[in-house]
Amino acid sequence: MSVAFPSLAFFQALQTLMRQEELRFRRLGFVDTTFGVEVLASHGAPWRCLLTFEVFECREVAEVASFDLTEIDFVLTGDLATWVETMQNIKQHGGADAAHSLNTLTHFGERMRVLYDDPDNRDKLFRFQESLQQFFDLAGRLDIDFPATTTTVQLSA
Amino acid sequence: MAFYMEKDFFEDVELFNLTQRVMQGDLTLRWFDPKTERVCLTPKDPARGLTYEDCNVGSYGYDRLPELIRNNYSMAPRGSELWGKLPDLGYTLNRKSEVWSDNVSVLYEEAKTRRWAPAVDIGWEALAQAPLPVPLEIAMAQMCTFLQECATVAMGGASRWIYSINQEFLELKSYLCAQIFDQGRHLEALRKRALAGGQGLKRASVAAEQALKELLSAESYSEASVGVNVLLGSVLLSLHRHLAAVASSPADRRLFSLMMQDTARMVAYGSGQLRYHLTHQPHQTEFLHDYLDNAEHCLLGLIGNQECLEPLIVLSGGGTEPEQLRRGGHAVQRLLTQLVAEYSERCERAGLHGRSTRSRLATFLRQLAGE
Numbered sequence A: 001m002s003v004a005f006p007s008l009a010f011f012q013a014l015q016t017l018m019r020q021e022e023l024r025f026r027r028l029g030f031v032d033t034t035f036g037v038e039v040l041a042s043h044g045a046p047w048r049c050l051l052t053f054e055v056f057e058c059r060e061v062a063e064v065a066s067f068d069l070t071e072i073d074f075v076l077t078g079d080l081a082t083w084v085e086t087m088q089n090i091k092q093h094g095g096a097d098a099a100h101s102l103n104t105l106t107h108f109g110e111r112m113r114v115l116y117d118d119p120d121n122r123d124k125l126f127r128f129q130e131s132l133q134q135f136f137d138l139a140g141r142l143d144i145d146f147p148a149t150t151t152t153v154q155l156s157a
Numbered sequence B: 001m002a003f004y005m006e007k008d009f010f011e012d013v014e015l016f017n018l019t020q021r022v023m024q025g026d027l028t029l030r031w032f033d034p035k036t037e038r039v040c041l042t043p044k045d046p047a048r049g050l051t052y053e054d055c056n057v058g059s060y061g062y063d064r065l066p067e068l069i070r071n072n073y074s075m076a077p078r079g080s081e082l083w084g085k086l087p088d089l090g091y092t093l094n095r096k097s098e099v100w101s102d103n104v105s106v107l108y109e110e111a112k113t114r115r116w117a118p119a120v121d122i123g124w125e126a127l128a129q130a131p132l133p134v135p136l137e138i139a140m141a142q143m144c145t146f147l148q149e150c151a152t153v154a155m156g157g158a159s160r161w162i163y164s165i166n167q168e169f170l171e172l173k174s175y176l177c178a179q180i181f182d183q184g185r186h187l188e189a190l191r192k193r194a195l196a197g198g199q200g201l202k203r204a205s206v207a208a209e210q211a212l213k214e215l216l217s218a219e220s221y222s223e224a225s226v227g228v229n230v231l232l233g234s235v236l237l238s239l240h241r242h243l244a245a246v247a248s249s250p251a252d253r254r255l256f257s258l259m260m261q262d263t264a265r266m267v268a269y270g271s272g273q274l275r276y277h278l279t280h281q282p283h284q285t286e287f288l289h290d291y292l293d294n295a296e297h298c299l300l301g302l303i304g305n306q307e308c309l310e311p312l313i314v315l316s317g318g319g320t321e322p323e324q325l326r327r328g329g330h331a332v333q334r335l336l337t338q339l340v341a342e343y344s345e346r347c348e349r350a351g352l353h354g355r356s357t358r359s360r361l362a363t364f365l366r367q368l369a370g371e
Helices: A008-020 A022-028 A080-093 A102-107 A129-141 B013-023 B104-113 B124-129 B134-162 B167-196 B206-216 B221-245 B250-280 B282-295 B297-304 B306-317 B322-350 B361-368
Strands: A002-004 A033-040 A047-054 A057-063 A074-079 A112-115 A143-145
Touching: A002 A008, A008 A022, A008 A047, A008 A057, A008 A129, A022 A129, A033 A080, A047 A129, A074 A080, A074 A102, A080 A129, A102 A112, A102 A129, A102 B221, A129 B250, B104 B167, B104 B250, B124 B167, B124 B250, B134 B167, B134 B206, B134 B221, B134 B250, B134 B306, B167 B250, B206 B221, B206 B297, B206 B306, B221 B250, B221 B282, B221 B297, B221 B306, B221 B322, B250 B282, B250 B322, B282 B297, B297 B306, B297 B322, B297 B361, B306 B322, B322 B361
Parallel strands: A002 A143, A033 A074
Antiparallel strands: A033 A047, A047 A057, A074 A112
16 A cells, blocks of 8 residues: 655554664664654645654654654755655665765755754754654665655656 | 871771671671661653663652752762761762763663674774775774774873862763773774774874863863863764765674764753753853863864864865865765854853854864855
């Protein structure tokens, strides 16, 4: 069964896969962070989702209307084309390649930006990098429906 | 030997007789009902297990630590019954706001569960099967040499002070042990990376080592912590993130991604310690500003030395062709600007207000860029 991206069902599917991969994520260690994912559309309102990770799993996924940066650690924000390209890259390689890792995409804030209030909370993106990357890499196992306007996105790698 | 106790146990007749009586079943049981708090703890979250946070209760907890430790200079664990003539171990850091950070127990538990092993967690075989082009491998070997010099000081910064910290701050001392182990792991991983790539180690850096020595030689703990954990930590965190982003092989990407996680904890402790210190001792703000006014040139020594800057440009641009060097130089310029901005932001948020404008770093970088 396919899931649409972006959607709550997509992130719930990643949450389920993470639980099924408990041993793998347990090996990566505690991951304690709450952060937002923001997908900016060229037309219409952004799509926003809040992810809460505790101990070894993603405990909560919720679609939200807005973020309060003083209450969460950070927000990963990028346009729809970048997010779709990233997910397609993960599907193609079974995990993000170097050009599409969260670290590379956010490094200079060109393709994705990290929004935050407190830099100490933003730094949790770096403290839990491997767990968060492998969480997103689970998308490689999903059958994803992308928005029609973005299905011809050129992969840069 | 610097310390001799008052009596020689070989000559202690009282102890000899007492031990004989106890061995024959005549126990004193003085330890059986001591004046300590009885507790029975269970994990708040079974998935996480029993953590130091769960143990933060009553007389055993760190929340009850006083600002000044006046009653225990020995090795007796916090919460145990103190009696008799316990030895004074000569701790010189006995004030909570000199050393503490509210995140130490979290960082300690995190460091243990997020441990990794360079021997098996890096794809050494894949690296051997798909070696980097020679110029990139030479540059990587040089970066690994330079980063080992940095890791030595990140390790030494913690180990230099750990014994001087009162045992009452046991969660902090445990965290510093984890930081020492993290940096020991970095030494191991970087050395293995350089030796596995076909080049071996390259050239030590005089400028970087002089700068590192200055940071390591700070006179107070608060200066040492902001210098090593925040200043050096910010440099290393930026470098690890950058090297993961420009990595030409999955093995290198994973290596620097894992190192990034460890270094981010070091920065988190440094920022937390600075925040706690200035919250409780706001008069120290000017002293630390003054320290950084003098110490921040070390950052330039670290990143401006040829043994770091040049291989970084080669790795960032993907080679040594003129266009690659131009692209690499541009990327490194952006990296340095971002590094200084993030470092200044951490200082500001932790309580060193005005650091961004007072620091000469941003102006220096703009001048370097010809702006």
